[in-house]
Amino acid sequence: MSWLQKEIALSEKKRGFHLVTQEIVARLPELQQYKVGLAHVFIMHTSASLTLNENADPTVRGDFERHFNKMVPENAPYYVHTYEGPDDMPAHIKASLLGSSVTVPIQNGRFCLGTWQGIYLCEHRDRARSRRLVVTLQGDRA
Amino acid sequence: MSWLQKEIALSEKKRGFHLVTQEIVARLPELQQYKVGLAHVFIMHTSASLTLNENADPTVRGDFERHFNKMVPENAPYYVHTYEGPDDMPAHIKASLLGSSVTVPIQNGRFCLGTWQGIYLCEHRDRARSRRLVVTLQGDRA
Amino acid sequence: MSWLQKEIALSEKKRGFHLVTQEIVARLPELQQYKVGLAHVFIMHTSASLTLNENADPTVRGDFERHFNKMVPENAPYYVHTYEGPDDMPAHIKASLLGSSVTVPIQNGRFCLGTWQGIYLCEHRDRARSRRLVVTLQGDRA
Numbered sequence: 001m002s003w004l005q006k007e008i009a010l011s012e013k014k015r016g017f018h019l020v021t022q023e024i025v026a027r028l029p030e031l032q033q034y035k036v037g038l039a040h041v042f043i044m045h046t047s048a049s050l051t052l053n054e055n056a057d058p059t060v061r062g063d064f065e066r067h068f069n070k071m072v073p074e075n076a077p078y079y080v081h082t083y084e085g086p087d088d089m090p091a092h093i094k095a096s097l098l099g100s101s102v103t104v105p106i107q108n109g110r111f112c113l114g115t116w117q118g119i120y121l122c123e124h125r126d127r128a129r130s131r132r133l134v135v136t137l138q139g140d141r142a
Numbered sequence: 143m144s145w146l147q148k149e150i151a152l153s154e155k156k157r158g159f160h161l162v163t164q165e166i167v168a169r170l171p172e173l174q175q176y177k178v179g180l181a182h183v184f185i186m187h188t189s190a191s192l193t194l195n196e197n198a199d200p201t202v203r204g205d206f207e208r209h210f211n212k213m214v215p216e217n218a219p220y221y222v223h224t225y226e227g228p229d230d231m232p233a234h235i236k237a238s239l240l241g242s243s244v245t246v247p248i249q250n251g252r253f254c255l256g257t258w259q260g261i262y263l264c265e266h267r268d269r270a271r272s273r274r275l276v277v278t279l280q281g282d283r284a
Numbered sequence: 285m286s287w288l289q290k291e292i293a294l295s296e297k298k299r300g301f302h303l304v305t306q307e308i309v310a311r312l313p314e315l316q317q318y319k320v321g322l323a324h325v326f327i328m329h330t331s332a333s334l335t336l337n338e339n340a341d342p343t344v345r346g347d348f349e350r351h352f353n354k355m356v357p358e359n360a361p362y363y364v365h366t367y368e369g370p371d372d373m374p375a376h377i378k379a380s381l382l383g384s385s386v387t388v389p390i391q392n393g394r395f396c397l398g399t400w401q402g403i404y405l406c407e408h409r410d411r412a413r414s415r416r417l418v419v420t421l422q423g424d425r426a
Contacts, residue, residue, distance in 0.1 A: 001143045001285045003320050003424055005389060005396075036145050038182055038278055040322055042389055044398030046338045051238040054188045059223040063231050064238070066220040071213065071355065078350040081343040089347050096335040096348070100401070101387055103243055105147060105184055105276045112147075112276055114186030117242070134389045134396055136322055138280075138422075140145055143285045178287050180324055180420055193380040196330045201365040205373050206380070208362040213355065245385055247289060247326055247418045254289075254418055256328030259384070280422075282287055 004030050004137040010121055012128040015087070017053075017061035021118040025111070030137060032109035037139015039111060042101040044132045047091035047125050049098035055118030064122075068094050091124030098122050106139050146172050146279040152263055154270040157229070159195075159203035163260040167253070172279060174251040179281015181253060184243040186274045189233035189267050191240035197260030206264075210236050233266030240264050248281050288314050288421040294405055296412040299371070301337075301345035305402040309395070314421060316393035321423015323395060326385040328416045331375035331409050333382035339402030348406075352378050375408030382406050390423050 008027045010020060024041065025031065031039070043050050054060045072093045074086040081089050102119060105112040121131060150169045152162060166183065167173065173181070185192050196202045214235045216228040223231050244261060247254040263273060292311045294304060308325065309315065315323070327334050338344045356377045358370040365373050386403060389396040405415060 005320050005391065036147050036278075038280070040387055040389065042387070042396075044396075044401065046336065046398070046400050052188065052242045053238050054234055057223055060231070060234055063221050063223050064235060067214065067218065067235050070218075070220070072351065076351065076354075078354070079347050081341055081347050089344070092338055092344055093348060093351050096337050096404075097239055097381055099241060099383060100336045103182055103184070103245065103387065105182065105278050107147065107276075112184075112186075114188070114274070116188050117186065120238075132398070134391075136320075136389050138322070178289050178420075180422070194330065194384045195380050196376055199365055202373070202376055205363050205365050206377060209356065209360065209377050212360075212362070239381055241383060245324055245326070245387065247324065247420050249289065249418075254326075254328075256330070256416070258330050259328065262380075 008133045010131045013123045017064045018121045019118045020121045033141045034106045034139040035142045037106040039104045040136040042134045049095040049122040050102045051098045087126045094124045150275045152273045155265045159206045160263045161260045162263045175283045176248045176281040177284045179248040181246045182278040184276045191237040191264040192244045193240045229268045236266045292417045294415045297407045301348045302405045303402045304405045317425045318390045318423040319426045321390040323388045324420040326418045333379040333406040334386045335382045371410045378408045
């Protein structure tokens, strides 16, 4: 049994849904040492989130952005927390709907994802910032 | 400390929300060997999802289906990813709203769920398919 | 590697979103012994939920309540499961949208949360009850 915990700073992304599986894996050479285990990928923010979804067609990510903007609109008349801009309160709500972490099985040194699954960084703010992740790997090494 | 990771294929379900706790437990005799730990149940798809909810009244599952169909409608005018049918893009969005995994405490060889909690397979596509899960058990054996 | 699993009963809260990080940490003196690991915080109910979000301005929690009440309304004409009151079926749906657990990295005896992150108990029922959590800590001790 072996633990690895490290912080990864993702490059700044514009508002929207972004496939980041490769950006994460490239920063985790240690993953290859785990034969069986779990990877916990956690985002240390409340206005961006992580989810797993379709990894092939970029229009899926565009449709996510368009749907979430309708389901959680800006300038809803009932928002009180408005002083950080119209994108702020929707960003918090979207972040909780999607979640602050994904947990992925590790199998033979790789993320055990379905053929069509990838990790999305969901950037809900207008002004892009680098986003900090804490990745925790645990499992049996080869 | 002991790890078990296995794939489970759930039988095909029609579109909707289905209670699958027993179908999963029946395929996990190894669960009984864990005194304390965690079970990670992961679905390898992007158009079906897993969640925990009420395990008694089937009308709850029907209301889930009706509500999600309204909150994430088919044929929204802003969808671009439409070539796989009207149920496809809503299926992806519903899957991320509900999530691709549940993590359940293990206590004395059993899932430590509340009295009313059960695991739902949420099938968001019209055409039923078998769905693949990867279950990862970890913990101390008895 | 060391496991700790304990049940925590949170005090009754009124319907809404409540910051409970300190209430949980105060009940987990054992957390300080873990150098690196993960904390799984699980709620044993289907009409209340857990999420991570902004820990500073209480109006954020108010806006969450107002938004979820609009996105998942009471008395929707398509609800069949209505005999437990108008707040019951929305409570189940909200619980699955937000989720029944959060997993937080442990670092040097503390939850490794971002500056603005806190744990919310999301109470979706009108009649307050105490809510039971099962907390599972795992990791390497100092």
